Amino acid sequence: MQSLNNLDYASYLKNAIRTVPDWPHEGVMFRDITPLLQNPKAFRLLIDVFVHRYMDADISLVAGLDARGFIIGSVLAYELNVGFVPIRKKGKLPFTTIAEGYELEYGNATVEMHTDACRVGDRVVLIDDLVATGGTMMAGYKLLQKLGADVVEAATIIELPELKGGELIRSNGLPLYTVCSFDGA
Template sequence: MFAGENGLQGDPRLKAISEAIRVIPHFPKPGIMFQDITTLLLDHKAFKDTVDIFVDRYRDMDISVVAGVEARGFMFGPSIALAIGAKFIPLRKPKKLPGKVISESYVLEYGTDCLEMHVGAVQPGERALVIDDLVATGGTLSAAIRLLERVGAEVVECACVIGLPEVKGQCRLNGRPLYILVEPRQLTSASVYSDQS
């Protein structure tokens, strides 16, 4: 579900968050309109508003684990976890964690990838939130859900800052709710100008 359609209709914070995300055309390959959240992180108010909206949503949901997907989920997850009194668990790409791990592979448009988590980081019965910056096909988030559920966690919801319009009707991943703040911005003459400044 999109935040703007669920209790935050007309909230000026959502517009400011959207406008703080820079669009980079043809990155990392031709035809891709890359949504660059590094400019959101440079805008203290928009960054704080992003975290605050997530915190307001999850504060009273009895979540004990915030799992961030490498790498951009790491930018939002720890702040949310601290504010709601949960632990932060990094879900990393292969061979990045030093201890014993469990892995979950998933299919990409061209090939496969994998997420790993430390064994013992999450206990059976813990309630988890999965956070990432953007959802496109949902493959990465679905792998994160499977990884957490394999160790007995209950995934309460997945949350992303940006969701592609084609996932608008897809309010669930692997049967779990999906919460999105904004849709991707399209490149306009104004954003072309600001990208060059």
């Protein structure tokens, strides 16, 4: 058992993530966070990593991307005692929305959020489980900007550097924090 003083949290959390080959398409190495979420120690450590990163950052909201960003983001918002904003796939929100389209590895998609989800000047952390091509994260970023929010940082558990999404996000002026990375798409 590792002592807390010597804990390499990134490796510990990375080891709790399952790789599923050829899903959802042949050649894709899907990074499945459900084993991490099922392990109470790993899940708590993950949330604690994010809480410690943002506890003194003067954040007013956490925005989570559909769907796994909801899991991490809502718990993080609760722990930071701030509001949570869901950014959903098109057609899932019942009130007036704004939308942003983006390209996926396999096509196009659109995300939406309520027009009253945030206010001008709100300081927001935008969170998801993984950044691959960066399309979903950039779409969420643009939505928050349209409503006048200041997106302090984007955050994910996993980055897939070969797909260059992290580079895209950073080159657009949005700082990106990732807990671990995996080689291979």
